[in-house]
Structure formats: C-alpha cells, structure tokens
Amino acid sequence: MAKEKAVFYHAGCPVCVAAEQQVARALDPARYEVEVVHLGEARERIPEAENAGVASVPALVLAGQAFHVNFGASMADVKG
C-alpha cells in the first residue's frame, strides 16, 4: 500500500514544536509519510500551504484537508 502524504507546517514557535513532537510524530509511519515544513525558512512553500487551507500554524494537512493544531501564529504573521 502506498503511503499517504502528510505535511506538517510550522514556523518554529513553541506551540509548533509541541505539536510537531506530539502530533506529527504520533502519526502511523506505516500509513503516512510525514514531511515537516518550516514556513519561516521555506517561504516559497507558503502559497502551497495557503492553497491547502492553512490559515495558521502549526497545521497538519492530511488527505488534502488542513487541520490547525492549537494556535501558534497566523499566516499573516508568518508572511510578516
């Protein structure tokens, strides 16, 4: 079975780190290939995140759906 892609977008904030360690790392590695994207560093991926419906970070995009996990920063803040 091909793994589904999961993308975890964050911006390095403390709320982001907690969510990455607890939620993103808790996904089933047998079913999901998890990519962690730091939008402060990979700014060219901001449009891709916004297109997936990401309005704030940290957020997890699973099967094309954006799940915002707690609230670290808005995308407006990430864009600066």
Next chain:
Amino acid sequence: MAKEKAVFYHAGCPVCVAAEQQVARALDPARYEVEVVHLGEARERIPEAENAGVASVPALVLAGQAFHVNFGASMADVKG
C-alpha cells in the same frame, strides 16, 4: 513497550467527525491506544477533559497535553 493513551474528545459536530477520521485514526496504533469520547453523550467526562486543558472540541489529549484540532464548539457550548 506499553502503549501511550491518547484521548480524542468530540461532540459529534462535522468538524469533529473530520478530525476524528483523519487525525485520531492516523495515530500510530503500535504506540497509541486511542479512545474516542463523545462529550455530548459522556457528559460525566467533561471535567476530565477540562482538567486536561480542553477548551474546545475536537481536541486530542496526548501525553497530558491538549491539542485543539480546528474548531467545532467551545466547551461552554458542549456544556450547554
């Protein structure tokens, strides 16, 4: 290795169902024992959720930390 307990609290709302299907079910079953609690039905568990820091549903409590996944309803709404 003993499995860690993960509790997913929801209230039956559409946002809750999406989060349950995508996020709660995506956790690694080798590491987590996931319990799904419908707070509208199991109202006696509302204090337990609040003590864990749950302010809105859907929420996932992992390792004692509450992660709010998108926003379905506030705990005030759940309590009615």
